Amino acid sequence: MLHITGTFIDEITHDIPAQNWGAKEWARDFDAMQAIGIDTVILIRAGYKHQATFASEVLSDRVGILPVYTDLVDLFLTEAERCNMRFFFGTYDSGHYWHSGQYREEIEINKAFCDEFYERYGDRKAFGGWYFCHEINTYDNNVMHVYEDLSRHLCGLCDVPILISPYIKGIKQFGTEAISLERHIQEWESVFARIEGLVDIVAFQDGNVPLAELPHYLEANCNLARRYGLQSWSNVESFDRDMPIKFPPIDFRKLRYKLEQGDRAGINKLVTFEFSHFLSPNSAYPAAHQLYQRYREWLQL
Amino acid sequence: MLHITGTFIDEITHDIPAQNWGAKEWARDFDAMQAIGIDTVILIRAGYKHQATFASEVLSDRVGILPVYTDLVDLFLTEAERCNMRFFFGTYDSGHYWHSGQYREEIEINKAFCDEFYERYGDRKAFGGWYFCHEINTYDNNVMHVYEDLSRHLCGLCDVPILISPYIKGIKQFGTEAISLERHIQEWESVFARIEGLVDIVAFQDGNVPLAELPHYLEANCNLARRYGLQSWSNVESFDRDMPIKFPPIDFRKLRYKLEQGDRAGINKLVTFEFSHFLSPNSAYPAAHQLYQRYREWLQL
Amino acid sequence: MLHITGTFIDEITHDIPAQNWGAKEWARDFDAMQAIGIDTVILIRAGYKHQATFASEVLSDRVGILPVYTDLVDLFLTEAERCNMRFFFGTYDSGHYWHSGQYREEIEINKAFCDEFYERYGDRKAFGGWYFCHEINTYDNNVMHVYEDLSRHLCGLCDVPILISPYIKGIKQFGTEAISLERHIQEWESVFARIEGLVDIVAFQDGNVPLAELPHYLEANCNLARRYGLQSWSNVESFDRDMPIKFPPIDFRKLRYKLEQGDRAGINKLVTFEFSHFLSPNSAYPAAHQLYQRYREWLQL
Numbered sequence: 001m002l003h004i005t006g007t008f009i010d011e012i013t014h015d016i017p018a019q020n021w022g023a024k025e026w027a028r029d030f031d032a033m034q035a036i037g038i039d040t041v042i043l044i045r046a047g048y049k050h051q052a053t054f055a056s057e058v059l060s061d062r063v064g065i066l067p068v069y070t071d072l073v074d075l076f077l078t079e080a081e082r083c084n085m086r087f088f089f090g091t092y093d094s095g096h097y098w099h100s101g102q103y104r105e106e107i108e109i110n111k112a113f114c115d116e117f118y119e120r121y122g123d124r125k126a127f128g129g130w131y132f133c134h135e136i137n138t139y140d141n142n143v144m145h146v147y148e149d150l151s152r153h154l155c156g157l158c159d160v161p162i163l164i165s166p167y168i169k170g171i172k173q174f175g176t177e178a179i180s181l182e183r184h185i186q187e188w189e190s191v192f193a194r195i196e197g198l199v200d201i202v203a204f205q206d207g208n209v210p211l212a213e214l215p216h217y218l219e220a221n222c223n224l225a226r227r228y229g230l231q232s233w234s235n236v237e238s239f240d241r242d243m244p245i246k247f248p249p250i251d252f253r254k255l256r257y258k259l260e261q262g263d264r265a266g267i268n269k270l271v272t273f274e275f276s277h278f279l280s281p282n283s284a285y286p287a288a289h290q291l292y293q294r295y296r297e298w299l300q301l
Numbered sequence: 302m303l304h305i306t307g308t309f310i311d312e313i314t315h316d317i318p319a320q321n322w323g324a325k326e327w328a329r330d331f332d333a334m335q336a337i338g339i340d341t342v343i344l345i346r347a348g349y350k351h352q353a354t355f356a357s358e359v360l361s362d363r364v365g366i367l368p369v370y371t372d373l374v375d376l377f378l379t380e381a382e383r384c385n386m387r388f389f390f391g392t393y394d395s396g397h398y399w400h401s402g403q404y405r406e407e408i409e410i411n412k413a414f415c416d417e418f419y420e421r422y423g424d425r426k427a428f429g430g431w432y433f434c435h436e437i438n439t440y441d442n443n444v445m446h447v448y449e450d451l452s453r454h455l456c457g458l459c460d461v462p463i464l465i466s467p468y469i470k471g472i473k474q475f476g477t478e479a480i481s482l483e484r485h486i487q488e489w490e491s492v493f494a495r496i497e498g499l500v501d502i503v504a505f506q507d508g509n510v511p512l513a514e515l516p517h518y519l520e521a522n523c524n525l526a527r528r529y530g531l532q533s534w535s536n537v538e539s540f541d542r543d544m545p546i547k548f549p550p551i552d553f554r555k556l557r558y559k560l561e562q563g564d565r566a567g568i569n570k571l572v573t574f575e576f577s578h579f580l581s582p583n584s585a586y587p588a589a590h591q592l593y594q595r596y597r598e599w600l601q602l
Numbered sequence: 603m604l605h606i607t608g609t610f611i612d613e614i615t616h617d618i619p620a621q622n623w624g625a626k627e628w629a630r631d632f633d634a635m636q637a638i639g640i641d642t643v644i645l646i647r648a649g650y651k652h653q654a655t656f657a658s659e660v661l662s663d664r665v666g667i668l669p670v671y672t673d674l675v676d677l678f679l680t681e682a683e684r685c686n687m688r689f690f691f692g693t694y695d696s697g698h699y700w701h702s703g704q705y706r707e708e709i710e711i712n713k714a715f716c717d718e719f720y721e722r723y724g725d726r727k728a729f730g731g732w733y734f735c736h737e738i739n740t741y742d743n744n745v746m747h748v749y750e751d752l753s754r755h756l757c758g759l760c761d762v763p764i765l766i767s768p769y770i771k772g773i774k775q776f777g778t779e780a781i782s783l784e785r786h787i788q789e790w791e792s793v794f795a796r797i798e799g800l801v802d803i804v805a806f807q808d809g810n811v812p813l814a815e816l817p818h819y820l821e822a823n824c825n826l827a828r829r830y831g832l833q834s835w836s837n838v839e840s841f842d843r844d845m846p847i848k849f850p851p852i853d854f855r856k857l858r859y860k861l862e863q864g865d866r867a868g869i870n871k872l873v874t875f876e877f878s879h880f881l882s883p884n885s886a887y888p889a890a891h892q893l894y895q896r897y898r899e900w901l902q903l
Contacts, residue, residue: 017845018853020892022899050814051855066813066859211367212351243318244547246846251319253352257367284888286585290321297323512668513652544619545848552620554653558668587886591622598624 002263003299004236004279006040006271007033008165011072012048015246016277019284023075029282030079032292033275036301040086040271042163043076045133046117047092054120058112063094073117077124086128088163089117091150093133103142106134107149114150118157130154130162132199137169137208138179138187144194151198161200165235165273166191168217170208172241181213185220192228203233203271206258207241214258218265233269234262238278238291249278249287252294303564304600305537305580307341307572308334309466312373313349316547317578320585324376330583331380333593334576337602341387341572343464344377346434347418348393355421359413360393374418378425387429389464390418392451394434404443407435408450415451419458431455431463433500438470438509439480439488445495452499462501466536466574467492469518471509473542482514486521493529504534504572507559508542515559519566534570535563539579539592550579550588553595604865605901606838606881608642608873609635610767613674614650617848618879621886625677631884632681634894635877638903642688642873644765645678647735648719649694656722660714661694675719679726688730690765691719693752695735705744708736709751716752720759731763732756734801739771739810740781740789746796753800763802767837767875768793770819772810774843783815787822794830805835805873808860809843816860820867835871836864840880840893851880851889854896 010016021029033041046053052065053072059065073089080087092113097106114130121127132150136143151162166188171178179187192202204221206214218234225232236258239247262270277283281292295301311317322330334342347354353366354373360366374390381388393414398407415431422428433451437444452463467489472479480488493503505522507515519535526533537559540548563571578584582593596602612618623631635643648655654667655674661667675691682689694715699708716732723729734752738745753764768790773780781789794804806823808816820836827834838860841849864872879885883894897903 015846017842017847017850017889018855019889020851020854020896022892022896025892064814066855067862069855069858212365240318244316245318248318249321252321253319253367253370256370260368284892286587286888287318287320290323290326290585294321294323513666541619545617546619549619550622553622554620554668554671557671561669587888588619588621591624591627591886595622595624 001299002259002267002270003037003301004259004270004272005037006042006233006269007038007275007279008042008044008271008273009076009276010044010274012045012051012053014048017284019277023070025282026075026079027082029276029280030083030085032281034083034085036292036296036299038085038275040088040269041076041080042088042129042131042271043073043090044131044274045090045093046073047113049093049095056113056116058109058116059092062109062112073121077121077126080126081124085126087124087126088129088131089114089121089127090131090133098134098142098146101142103146107146110146110150111153114154114157122158127160129160132162132164135165135167136191137167139190144191147195148198151195161231162198163201163203163233164199165203165205167205168208171210173208181216181220184217185224188221188224192224192230196228196230199230201231201233203235205235205237205273206262207237207239211254211257215261215265218261218267222266231268232266233271234258234267236262236270236272238272238274247278249283249285249291252291255291255295256298302600303560303568303571304338304602305560305571305573305596306338307343307534307570308339308576309343309345309536309572309574310377310577311345311575313346313352313354315349318585320578324371326583327376327380328383330577330581331384331386333582335384335386337593337597339386339576341389341570342377342381343389343430343432343572344374344391345432345575346391346394347374348414350394350396357414357417359410359417363410363413364395374422378422378427381427382425386427388425388427389430389432390415390422390428391432391434399435399443399447402443404447408447411447411451412454415455415458423459428461430461433463433465436466436468437492438468440491445492448496449499452496462532463499464502464504464534465500466504466506468506469509472511474509482517482521485518486525489522489525493525493531497529497531500531502532502534504536506536506538506574507563508538508540512555512558516562516566519562519568523567532569533567534572535559535568537563537571537573539573539575548579550584550586550592553592556592556596557599603901604861604869604872605639605903606861606872606874607639608644608835608871609640609877610644610646610837610873610875611678611878612646612876614647614653614655616650619886621879625672627884628677628681629684631878631882632685632687634883636685636687638894638898638901640687640877642690642871643678643682644690644731644733644873645675645692646733646876647692647695648675649715651695651697658715658718660711660718664711664714665696675723679723679728682728683726687728689726689728690731690733691716691729692733692735700736700745700748703744705748709748712748712752713755716756716759724760729762731765733765733767737767737769738793739769741792746793749797750800753797764800765803765805765835766801767805767807769807770810773812775810783818783822786819787826790823790826794826794832798830798832801832803833803835805837807837807839807875808864809839809841813856813859817863817867820863820869824868833870834868835873836869838864838872838874840874840876849880851885851887851893854893857893857897858900
């Protein structure tokens, strides 16, 4: 049975409340990750609008940033090194350029921002991948340009894999706007045909479709990835999309079911969004402490 | 002064986040229930859409269910027996048949499902009642058929009481669509005239109307029940309907007021929705721990 | 560097869930306030609709109130005295009169209610100010009457300062209905011209505008207050307005930034809405415990 061996880190967030951890609390949480076999951490984005995870001169010059009081990239690299984990660096999300026709601006900022990251932290032992934070659910020509141009640029810097984590345009998030499984496959045929050889790993989010339909999506996603030479990971969401509170830790039964189905479909690796809020014994949500217990009991970890 | 002596158990939920308890955590919570005098637990529904509380062949065949990892019915019966409590079994809610014209399907599934429950668990010492999970707020002809047919069927199985827990079409949930107290009384005259002798206990939810109007509703509900030979319980909601977060534990002052008014109106028994999330010292919500303390201090328990 | 030296107390609330504290829990929280230098507590409202903080005969007669089980005004005065703090008494909010043309009714109730408070608690050592709970974001002629008439009445009772805490009609709360900084200044020129000499302290809420624009608003607010002879405090919100959950404790980075900007702008005193839920080591929100730690570490308290 496949275990969860990777997690996103969401410390510059769009919609998840801050836990306000300091260095000591982060170290304790990396210990908890390691205790269940996590070997990969993915910084979901290194900058978002006016926020940054390190004191980036690039972002400061090009978009203006709020003060950075703690170098989170250094902190997470240090913890990843201490715990023998691989660190994926998430790119910058302006919050608007790539949603409009100005995607070239998003590309240019990110090239310079990744250069800056690579110059500062590229020799760190834990650094082992890029994560493209620009999430899509269907074919999007502008974002294809972002992926293509950025991928070519980063391949010039170093040889580490590139990860994306798309969402499914499913009924749980889009209601009547949701698309069918057939349409999902068509859309992602078009995406993968375009980015084959430029992106190495695809980890679809697994929480946008009803549980009963998930096996079909996992199978389709694995087949698609295989045909285009991508590794197929699953982003096993550990938060619950079915509740009026956005978002609490997921019901263990749902998590277990999704993990079992990912394993059955032949997924290469299971990662989660995300450990520290929703699956951690240190989480600000007490239900996450219990989820961690149930998860460990189940896998006898 | 009447105490809370019953609680719903909401472990297959519509809108309350999972606490992810295992058997040990449930045992601890039954201890806490017992410590304040709870003698009745009501499983709010034994199945909901594709989820089930035990590995039901009936639901598996007729609607398809997700894997059942723990037999919750056995777990709750075992705990209820250990703590000398009575257990009410909540029926299956398809989530759609009974909202449409297909209520006959809802009835047929539930007959077979209750038969299956009764064959498996009917001899358990704690089993002591049925709970009809199909909640209404006004007269609904389709649901009358559900209550009637199912009640007649279950009376053929054994002689235990049948409980319903309607809601009031009140301003706190329905705004301008809310109905007046007079209209509420008319509607429930029609319901009770139809189900007299088929349903034994009615526990109106007490959180849908403003606190200041609650005494009038409690009085009206008690009178109605008495005239039609039903026992009158009150479902004292221990969550707060007045907050933007849906739902936190209620303010103790509101809880106490509702309990006092229930006592004054001549309610036969007070139950709550529900102990484990909103009133328990073990809840994932820390405010519930304090609510438990305030409740115990007040009643010197 | 200016510290947070005051907090609101929100124990009759509009939208913040109850923590269900008793006298012992409140005492412990006043200890925590004192430990970081808080010398001022502001009861946000002493009555709201049918709820009251003490068994007021005035409110009972004029609007009808629910039972008051604990005299919170006495409790907070007692704690403030024990901890050498100043207590501001927040007025009554009917929830409707002052939003309609019936503001005269709001004034009359409040005159009698403040008289009643003053008669009962006016000689208490901690009592040191009035807080007008009727919040506005722009010029409002009806509320000007409330401020004027009530201020004149209270000046006849005793000589303590009067505080208001307006909000900014900013983009984070009002979206496309938000007003510009220029318009904000014009509106508040009109307000201050009207209430000069009648209100002593203005503490604008600091969470309604984007962080990047906050420095301009703080500067403008300080200038305005100075020109009209008011003290300029800042109401540094310790809850997060950027999350789908309404409301969690704020991200420490945002809190620190807002405090630094308040200090830089020449604010006279920093207060927060509010300590006990969002910044306290005793909060029902675990993220608040961490926020308290981060805050203390930063200021070496």
